[in-house]
Amino acid sequence: MSLVVPEVQKVGNPWLITSCFLLLPSLPPSLFQEYHAAGLSDETLAVWSKAADLFKRAGAKVMEVSLPHTSYSIVCYHVLCAAEVASNMARFDGLEYGHRSSAEQSTEALMAATRREGFNDVVRGRILSGNYFLLKQNYENYFIKAQKVRRLIATDFAKLFHSGVDILLTPTTLNQAILYQEFIKEDNRTRSTQDDLFTQAANMAGLPAVSVPSALSGKGLPIGLQFIGRAFHELQLLTVARWFETQVQFPALDLEGIMDPLDTMSHQKSAFFS
Numbered sequence: 001m002s003l004v005v006p007e008v009q010k011v012g013n014p015w016l017i018t019s020c021f022l023l024l025p026s027l028p029p030s031l032f033q034e035y036h037a038a039g040l041s042d043e044t045l046a047v048w049s050k051a052a053d054l055f056k057r058a059g060a061k062v063m064e065v066s067l068p069h070t071s072y073s074i075v076c077y078h079v080l081c082a083a084e085v086a087s088n089m090a091r092f093d094g095l096e097y098g099h100r101s102s103a104e105q106s107t108e109a110l111m112a113a114t115r116r117e118g119f120n121d122v123v124r125g126r127i128l129s130g131n132y133f134l135l136k137q138n139y140e141n142y143f144i145k146a147q148k149v150r151r152l153i154a155t156d157f158a159k160l161f162h163s164g165v166d167i168l169l170t171p172t173t174l175n176q177a178i179l180y181q182e183f184i185k186e187d188n189r190t191r192s193t194q195d196d197l198f199t200q201a202a203n204m205a206g207l208p209a210v211s212v213p214s215a216l217s218g219k220g221l222p223i224g225l226q227f228i229g230r231a232f233h234e235l236q237l238l239t240v241a242r243w244f245e246t247q248v249q250f251p252a253l254d255l256e257g258i259m260d261p262l263d264t265m266s267h268q269k270s271a272f273f274s
Contacts, residue, residue: 086130172224
């Protein structure tokens with residue numbers, strides 16, 4: 001649903017605009033499928049819904065919207081990202097740029113060892129995939145098609161913003177933030193794919209976006225929401241995000257309790273989430 005905010009109150013922020021428009025994706029999955037993804041946690045959905053209610057109380061009008069091609073954006077992103085990674089990482093050869101391995105039996109051995117030591121599994125996988133997509137026999141079927149899909153995604157956003165909508169609100173990730181100890185135990189490729197689901201569409205469309213920590217989950221871990229704005233309207237985007245940040249009053253991190261963050265944060269629940 002498109003959320004039109006004709007007027008937002010000034011909250012100690014000299015940049016706060018007096019008129020803005022906020023677009024919120026529909027929360028019921030039957031009405032808005034693209035961002036109501038499988039695996040979206042109940043807590044994240046609840047925070048998303050409360051954010052919509054917050055803007056409604058500020059005088060917003062909510063309307064349903066659809067970005068039909070964003071369902072293909074994650075696949076498009078991985079093709080284009082892998083191709084870009086393969087191109088950019090070619091400079092890390094151990095000779096002129098970046099880490100240099102001690103394996104110097106030959107130039108080929110040096111390059112192979114340098115990249116093996118310098119890149120993790122995710123980066124090496126993207127380099128291999130990117131080189132595959134850029135092969136002459138695959139270029140048209142993968143890279144060019146991904147570029148065409150990217151154009152469709154950008155057009156969806158352009159039409160949406162041209163209709164008078166200025167800001168798109170989505171979850172940042174499917175779930176709460178994950179502890180580092182748990183993250184390193186998981187398959188990083190799988191986790192990276194999951195966490196890219198909501199954030200990469202803005203990259204595909206060339207749009208500014210900002211993630212704002214909005215509440216703490218039942219386990220005391222942050223849940224974030226993402227604001228996506230129109231191209232070259234970063235000031236408006238950051239103004240709305242700042243206003244939202246002042247409303248949710250996300251608890252500040254207690255540096256003295258950094259060794260036990262869960263114990264610290266679990267006692268500082270945001271009033272927005274409670």
